[in-house]
Amino acid sequence: MENPGRIPPYPIDRNPLFTTPPMTLSDSTEDLARLCVFCGSSAGEDPRYLDAATELGVALARREIGLVYGGSRMGLMGRLAQAVLDEGGEVVGVIPRALMNREVAHPNLADLVVTESMHERKAEMAARSDGFIAAPGGLGTLEEFFEVLTWSQLGFHRKPCGVLNVDGYYEPLVALLDRALQEGFLQDAHRRMVLVESEPAPLLDRMVRYEAPRVPQWIGQGET
Numbered sequence: 001m002e003n004p005g006r007i008p009p010y011p012i013d014r015n016p017l018f019t020t021p022p023m024t025l026s027d028s029t030e031d032l033a034r035l036c037v038f039c040g041s042s043a044g045e046d047p048r049y050l051d052a053a054t055e056l057g058v059a060l061a062r063r064e065i066g067l068v069y070g071g072s073r074m075g076l077m078g079r080l081a082q083a084v085l086d087e088g089g090e091v092v093g094v095i096p097r098a099l100m101n102r103e104v105a106h107p108n109l110a111d112l113v114v115t116e117s118m119h120e121r122k123a124e125m126a127a128r129s130d131g132f133i134a135a136p137g138g139l140g141t142l143e144e145f146f147e148v149l150t151w152s153q154l155g156f157h158r159k160p161c162g163v164l165n166v167d168g169y170y171e172p173l174v175a176l177l178d179r180a181l182q183e184g185f186l187q188d189a190h191r192r193m194v195l196v197e198s199e200p201a202p203l204l205d206r207m208v209r210y211e212a213p214r215v216p217q218w219i220g221q222g223e224t
Contacts, residue, residue: 031130032065032130032160032204032207032208033065033130034065034066034068034090034092034128034129035060035065035067035129035131035133035204035207036069036125036126036128036129036132036133036148037068037069037080037132037133038069038070038132038133038134038135038137038144039053039069039077039080039135039137040075040077040135040137040138040141041072041075041076041077041137041140042074042075042076042138043075043076043079044075044076044136046167048166048167049076049135049166049167050079052135052136052166052167053076053079053080053083053135054079054080055083055200056080056083056135056164056200057079057080057082057083057087057089058083058084058087059200059201059204060084060089060200060204061084061086061088062087062089064089065089065204066089066090066092067080067081067089067091067092068092068094068128069081069091069092069093069125070093070095070121070125071094071095071099071105071109072093072095072099072104072105072106073106073107074104076136076137077106078106081093081106081109082106082108085108090111091111092109092111092112092113093106093109093111093112093113094112094115094121094124094125094128095112095114095115095121096114096115096116097114097115100114122144122147126148126151126157131160131161131162131207131210132145132148132149132159132160132162133161133163133164133203133207134161134162134164135164135166136164136166136169136170142173145161145163148161149161149193149194152190152193158212159212160195160207160210161194161195162195162196162197162203162206162207163194163195163197163203164197164198164200164203165196165198167198168198170196174196177191178191192213193212193213195207195210
């Protein structure tokens with residue numbers, strides 16, 4: 001029997017391999033109803049990563065900001081979701097069927113969207129979110145975050161993109177972005193799109209106040 005509380009998937013009459021959800025230049029950040037968090041499906045070697053995931057989850061729930069994430073019960077992803085749930089917050093999990101079938105989905109989510117591909121998963125997550133956070137994670141986290149950041153650079157959306165720099169984890173990445181700016185591969189407006197903080201509260205504060213730089217819209221809906 002279908003879960004009546006399940007959020008319906010992205011409309012199937014559009015091919016997720018060639019389109020992305022609508023994210024217009026009029027997107028507002030005055031009310032961050034939901035934030036998408038990309039983070040590791042493993043816990044990492046330092047317990048501070050798990051502590052930060054808990055702190056972020058609690059902060060989201062207490063600010064009444066819903067969480068959109070990858071749907072897993074594992075690692076930082078599972079800890080983050082459980083922290084939101086424990087505080088009575090809203091959690092939307094989005095997971096590909098292949099991973100669902102391997103029993104890594106969080107068992108306590110009322111809202112779990114099952115997609116047919118990784119690309120469709122990312123499209124779902126982006127469409128349901130008012131902003132994006134990269135917490136510590138690996139290749140998947142980096143790839144997902146830089147995709148939505150690139151969409152912002154291309155003027156496809158104006159949603160805030162934040163980095164939770166737990167215990168300096170993302171310092172090499174921040175240094176790389178600064179080097180890219182210095183060497184002329186990144187414009188100042190695009191560098192300012194990346195909000196970096198070491199604690200959840202100031203990061204969320206900056207995301208609420210975020211005003212996206214005005215950049216040309218190079219692509220539109222269906223062109224990503």
